[in-house]
Amino acid sequence: MAEILEGAGRLDLVAHIRPGDAVIWGQACAEPLTLTERLIEQRAEIGGLRCFLGLPASDTIRPEHADHLSFLSYCGGGGNRALHRAGVLDILPCHYSTLPDLIESGALPVDVALVQLSPADGAGRHSLGMADDYLSAAIDRARVVIAEVNDQVPWTHGTRTLTAADLDVIVFTSRPPAEIVKSVPGDAEERVAGHVAGLIEDGATLQLGLGALPEAIVARLADRRDLGVHSGQIGDAVADLMEAGVITGARKTVGRGRTVTGTLMGTSRLFRYADGNPAIELRDTRHTHDPEVLAAQERLVAINSAIEVDLSGQINAEVARGSYVGAVGGAIDFLRGAARSRGGLPIVALTSTAKSASRIVANLRGPVSTSRADAGIIVTEYGVADLRGLSLEERRARMLAIAHPDHRTALEKESCP
Incomplete structure (x- = not known):
């Protein structure tokens, strides 16, 4: 005992x-x-x-x-x-x-x-x-x-x-648990969020990565109907849409009627809403990230972020300016799951620059966290690059189009890896 x-x-x-x-x-x-x-x-x-x-x-x-x-x-x-x-x-x-x-x-x-x-x-x-x-x-x-x-x-x-x-x-x-307070998205983040939100239809099931961008995207979905959530984590914005009747899970093919997540990462607002709420279900990663579960979830929209993406679609989500600030994480599980999902969308969203440096690059400055073979839809504030089924040269053109205009000329002179 x-x-x-x-x-x-x-x-x-x-x-x-x-x-x-x-x-x-x-x-x-x-x-x-x-x-x-x-x-x-x-x-x-x-x-x-x-x-x-x-x-x-x-x-x-x-x-x-x-x-x-x-x-x-x-x-x-x-x-x-x-x-x-x-x-x-x-x-x-x-x-x-x-x-x-x-x-x-x-x-x-x-x-x-x-x-x-x-x-x-x-x-x-x-x-x-x-x-x-x-x-x-x-x-x-x-x-x-x-x-x-x-x-x-x-x-x-x-x-x-x-x-x-x-x-x-x-x-x-008896003490307040640790909280994760969402950061306020800037103008570029809001524009990225607008592009991503435009891809999400009624009845879609969402997976949300960490950071200000996913929260900003969710906040733009108040006019949708019967959204679902199957994610490694959820924050306050999910609670807001559940309470508003936007996230119902009514059209999910797996876990219908429930928001399934591995962790609650938000503030007391989320904690209060989750308390005793059978519509929110905690599961371990062997379920939340299971490839068969994800593939069976129709219209799974995986929304993840990156530190940088190269012109071929390779993604670095771990290292920025020589410092380890990210993770391999669960992105590859969800991107592959969404790619196999009927009507699914494997999305990686990021602003085109960070402190004036381009995040669309010719050659990654960190490790390859997600290979170009798993690249799906890349979104910046300058638009949407759907790389699925495209050759390297076709991808190069799509990626240049969503890079920051100040960096496109330099990028055009670089060779595709």
């Missing part, structure tokens, strides 16, 4: 975590802040630990904590950027969808899982609250599972719940 504690004051992680353990916790809004803060406080007492980080929404982990902790992550977003710049973050360049299998097989070791849960229902079941994604695999693999039961975390529906019998330690808290 789980050890029960009221608040973190009496929590002694030294009694549960061994030197050299591999520790994992929920990412973004699912981070159990009380537990991770306590881990930082006791890191010297515990000894060297290997910590797997997802996308952070807090500043709990900082470079100076590398004195007793080592850090590994699949992504360089949020606070991970500072860790990578300081040279204390190692990168696991994997598809996001493979994380549960890597954990389950032991290739990605997990000894201790720190999780944030909702209060229990009448049957004593705690929901995973903000995320399932790779957490279910971590919980099943870990030697020790320590839970923060936070009464401000929503009770969310899904296929996984936990009881006290599944946990080694339970700490009861």
Whole structure:
């Protein structure tokens, strides 16, 4: 039976975590802040630990904590950027969808899982609250599972719940969860959003990547009917359209009537809407990113972003100006799924420039996160380039047309890779 504690004051992680353990916790809004803060406080007492980080929404982990902790992550977003710049973050360049299998097989070791849960229902079941994604695999693999039961975390529906019998330690808290506040899109982002929104028809099912662009796109869909969502994450804009009756899932071929997601990445607005709402269902990545599930979802519109795209359609979503700021992520799963979906649209959206530098390039300045064989529809503020079925020369012309006018002449002189 789980050890029960009221608040973190009496929590002694030294009694549960061994030197050299591999520790994992929920990412973004699912981070159990009380537990991770306590881990930082006791890191010297515990000894060297290997910590797997997802996308952070807090500043709990900082470079100076590398004195007793080592850090590994699949992504360089949020606070991970500072860790990578300081040279204390190692990168696991994997598809996001493979994380549960890597954990389950032991290739990605997990000894201790720190999780944030909702209060229990009448049957004593705690929901995973903000995320399932790779957490279910971590919980099943870990030697020790320590839970923060936070009464401000929503009770969310899904296929996984936990009881006290599944946990080694339970700490009861009451504090606002970490939030991801959407950034305000600029003029270029709004123009990109307009082009993408123009491609989305009534009854489509949406997958949404991270960032200001997907949220701006969703905000432009208020006049659509019966949209669905099947995505690795959702934010506040999805809650807005669900409440408005725009996102109903009524025409989905898989998960009809439900918004299916791996994580909630938003603010208290989203958390309140998700609390007890059976129309939102949390699933792990083995379902949200499953190629057969995605292919079976008719009119799946995958909307992802990129750091840069070359003239042949190759995509770099990981490295900008020599710094690891993105991820391989789940884009390739969804782009391939949308390409196989009947009436699907595999979309990558980005502004044409970043700080005056062209993001449409002749040769990628970072790794190939998505090959040109998987390129579908590329969108900038200057238009839509549908690359499907086009030769390299035809792609070159389409990509030049959506590059920033100030860079087209220089790009025309470059050879296509």
